[in-house]
Amino acid sequence: MDERTGLPVVGMVGAGQLARMTHQAAIPLGQSVRLLADSADDGAALVARDVTVGDYRELADLRSFAHGCDAVTFDHEHVPNAHIEALEADGVNVQPGSAALRFAQDKLAMRERLTALGVPCPVWAPITTAESLQRFGDDAGWPIVLKAATGGYDGKGVWVVDSVDDAAAVLASGTRLLAEEKVEIVRELAADVARSPFGQGAAWPVVETVQRDGICVEVIAPAPELDDDTGEAAQALALRIAHELGVTGVLAVELFLTARGLVVNELAMRPHNSAHWTIEGARTSQFEQHLRAVLDYPLGTPDPTARWTVMVNLLGGPEDVEPKGIDERVHHFMAHWPDVKLHLYGKQFRPGRKVGHVTVCGDDLTALRERAAAAADYLMHGGPHD
């Protein structure tokens, strides 16, 4: 509790864009998020007051950071689960807790648990040897998807392989692996929900996510032409997973829509790229909702504020952008797209890096998609924008 305000202090481990946007959402709640940053120049650390620079892999750093926090939560899933258990043993209120987070940190554990719950997943198997991979590929059909059980994100730690030979280097690396069938994807969806320790749940409309090279580039809310039954089934599935796994805070369930129905791809137990659109597009943003949930406050209304909301990620281009270059582009962006909302994360631009996003709300989906894509393309690559 902050003695000056009488309001709670949420500590967030990590100071990237998710922490930055969570701090932004904390301000109107009368709060100021406490950050454990890798560096004082991390995106969130640039804009927050209460910043500790430390190492999330060191229990001692986590312990001193957690002292005085009413709840501790996460910007990423890389904190060792044993450290989270140790914090819990200390009496720290960690949300989501270690028992839930395990399933966002370890894809093998996630697949085992979801399969046990009867949640539809791709055909999958743990892979420890070339023989087990050969057997899996022969059964499921090549190519298959090989995944590192831990540590992957944005397409990293994922390999599509045609044969055991193709996977030789990965197999030899000693990485814990699982294999999944390469499902025929009709489209990719995300069901984003929040759940509080008390057990209250809230679901945003199901969205469509558009990927390029394994990275989300665009989100459309709600998912266009999704039949009501499928949308409601996806929401119910996400709320059920949140309940069964004891998730608190935001849970993002990445889904494949396939010919045989919905299949769970990945889980994230934190604010997630697929729900950035909620800042403008929903009555309660995912960042506010995450704070409410981890503090066991009652949840806010997840209703949309517009017919359509389109979010497009800003991915650093291959060109170097001089620092002054981005400011000039921001001028032109603002002149040309006065209703498109900009979100910059305070990060250095590097090829393929998520450095921001843009969001636009309205009634004409085709026009919104075109304008958001053009605005993002101009911001990242310059050049003509008509």
Add this chain to the structure above:
Amino acid sequence: MDERTGLPVVGMVGAGQLARMTHQAAIPLGQSVRLLADSADDGAALVARDVTVGDYRELADLRSFAHGCDAVTFDHEHVPNAHIEALEADGVNVQPGSAALRFAQDKLAMRERLTALGVPCPVWAPITTAESLQRFGDDAGWPIVLKAATGGYDGKGVWVVDSVDDAAAVLASGTRLLAEEKVEIVRELAADVARSPFGQGAAWPVVETVQRDGICVEVIAPAPELDDDTGEAAQALALRIAHELGVTGVLAVELFLTARGLVVNELAMRPHNSAHWTIEGARTSQFEQHLRAVLDYPLGTPDPTARWTVMVNLLGGPEDVEPKGIDERVHHFMAHWPDVKLHLYGKQFRPGRKVGHVTVCGDDLTALRERAAAAADYLMHGGPHD
């Protein structure tokens, strides 16, 4: 320019709620507002990284604060105009500049200038002696409104007096004074606009403001049942004042609607309480727009995002609220009004002090007003909320 991000640095003198909400709006623009705070515990200082504690009445403090800012702007109008002129002489980019700010700092100068421009004002006169007050009151009709030319806010520095005797203490104090007729007010409106140094202007819909004891308690956007001609005239008037006075950033024009038409009450050249509703209720909030304007960025769309938006101020009640008391109330508030948006300013609660506001958007104005008022009343006073 922040070398890490390539984006500009706005310095704001003052660290109250306006600076707090401006910092919140700066985050998605990739910026971090630099604050000159009276105290490290000021509302905005609690949530921002780049905070200098200093005295806005000291030119030396202002000078060192302004160093490295791409633009310097204000949370309040109390910085001595001569200091602002000195900063300008140093080459600091102050927005709004001293020449414009003078008319927000000095009501005598404002009345003279607006009258010269033919802008409708209440009948007014400078008051230096009991005789001049007697003459004014006899002409305009008692009671009249006596105002301190400088330093007033939220009803302070304003006296309704029935006679010269009634004004004896104020007259004797040596305060620079003006008198205004007590106009018959049909309703109070505000026309909020923004203007950039380049000369671009943008106007939000005209709102109705509801006052109690000289303090704004509620804002309804747009002003209900206002005929289009009057609304457009109010917007045009505000844009004209912004142009004629060379205002940059947000200009709030407080208006009386009277039997003889619109009359200007006050001007503020900064984000203003009458436009807090724009955070949720407009595509571009006044805080984002103020940043865009003072940086000479192109302005954002001021279009509303909902049919109606109602904002109600949270004014500290006569009861003391224990620090823990507010957190418990926030729980109940969130449970009961999941779609009403909370804004707390990080301030100590004191009777009559603006410590936050709530905003709600929707289609049924009567219901919105009732719910926003009930939510605010509960947060400030506790008790039943059905």
